[in-house]
């Protein structure tokens with residue numbers, strides 16, 4: 101059964117495993133869950149994160165200096181017994197090096213049923229890795245962009261139907277400044293209809309309560325990454341969570 | 353037996369055997385698809401070819417000479433030729449690819465060109481091509497490389513390019529490439545002009561295609577000089593591997609032995625090395641599956657070489673495949689051996705090679721030859737950019 105639902109206005113927070121301290125993850129998961137975050141993305145730090153802007157690059161660098169590894173990540177997840185879904189987000193190389201089957205098996209044991217691997221493309225997944233993922237019951241949630249063709253969105257939505265599609269709101273690396281939701285209403289409705297029953301979450305550049313509210317009017321959930329990491333770095337993460345979870349002000 | 357065709361042309365997803373492909377975020381999918389379409393169309397277009405050939409001849413000065421070196425031949429006991437890519441306009445083989453791709457960018461109606469560079473030769477070649485075709489040019493270069501290849505930074509700036517320092521990681525070619533990719537994600541209308549046979553499909557195939565003029569000329573030139581198109585050995589240095597891909601291309605289906613020379617840095621086992629095929633295992637970096645230097649956790653290792661152009665933790669997928677299937681032999685050369693070879697060539701032939709190319713020259717000492725075998729060493733570039741390193745070394749020995 102898909103833990104992600106359509107029209108449920110979910111909110112997800114991204115954390116870099118091993119940041120700010122090597123063992124921060126279990127407490128962070130516990131805290132975010134208790135505050136009512138709907139699901140949590142756990143980022144595996146990588147030395148060369150090509151789709152990430154400076155904030156997540158920096159958190160990854162610090163996490164690696166702290167000694168974070170894939171294996172340790174699974175150990176830490178095992179400590180928390182999270183009630184909300186945890187999604188592992190990793191560039192492909194750390195997974196490949198860990199061993200794909202070994203990684204998927206550890207996911208299965210840790211009850212992680214969804215992963216996001218930004219640099220595995222649809223074509224490569226179908227040709228090389230789909231059968232492994234299916235064998236272990238792990239769903240790859242694909243990234244899509246406003247430029248992704250409807251036929252690709254359809255294929256990806258079938259493959260991600262036990263999870264969600266991750267719509268990157270415009271062509272940019274994570275944490276980019278500027279207007280957060282640059283996808284037009286027309287593009288969005290095209291994507292929504294191609295996505296069918298697969299929930300659509302929007303991420304990259306979501307920073308404020310207002311951004312979240314706008315995403316919730318247009319899609320099934322919002323994912324916040326860099327803005328949370330930045331708040332963590334500034335020691336303001338609790339205030340930040342309060343601000344994005346606050347009820348939406350009623351329009352007069 | 354692996355079909356030799358595999359080394360020249362990847363499959364439809366861009367794989368050479370198990371290497372290559374396009375491991376990129378969806379954000380770059382559309383760009384790569386458009387690029388591939390434009391490349392396939394251009395290949396079929398006579399007008400494109402004639403523009404490219406005209407530039408290679410009149411602007412670059414091709415064909416580059418195939419020079420018989422008396423000194424090297426006598427010293428190493430074989431008939432040794434140097435393919436003089438150092439005599440190209442801008443001083444290296446990089447201009448071949450830069451011009452091919454800039455014509456493609458022009459066909460695609462692109463206005464802004466971005467590139468990464470290590471030694472600065474690809475940056476200079478790209479800035480030159482942009483000056484020629486009046487396009488905006490941004491070059492990403494590691495901060496460390498901007499220092500050790502300072503003359504090339506000045507050349508790029510004089511040519512009108514903006515040079516942006518990459519300050520992450522080892523501050524070298526790997527990091528410059530990360531920055532270029534990120535810029536491309538944020539500016540999908542830019543044309544990314546990659547400088548070696550690395551990156552996601554179709555780049556490795558395309559760059560090899562534009563560089564293949566090197567081996568094509570060697571065939572014609574050897575036929576005239578020796579009555580045979582095929583040397584017994586071709587030797588080229590490998591950073592990402594574009595000069596080697598160009599020098600090997602038309603010889604994959606011949607009897608020629610192909611020797612790829614990697615940078616050992618301080619020595620393969622010192623932890624200060626860039627000898628990728630000796631130290632790397634399967635991995636994904638910059639959009640392709642290849643041999644990759646990495647630690648036990650799959651984090652990319654910061655490579656080291658005295659030569660900024662060889663200081664890269666990966667290798668083109670074509671070479672990864674050819675080396676593992678034993679079509680190409682990989683050897684490696686230390687900093688010290690390369691600098692010694694540069695001085696040897698300079699004093700005896702009056703040719704100051706680029707530090708990268710000096711690695712290929714140094715490979716002669718490590719290779720056994722039959723007396724009349726024909727050997728071609730690809731002299732990928734000239735040493736002007738490396739004078740500060742050479743002067744330092746010279747002062748330390750005199």
Ligand SMILES: Cc1ncc(COP(=O)(O)O)c(C=O)c1O
Nearest residue numbers: 473591592593594595661708733
């Ligand atoms: C003269 C010269 N040779 C070789 C290289 C290495 O590149 P590749 O391995 O792509 O030929 C460079 C790169 O900067 C170079 O400047």
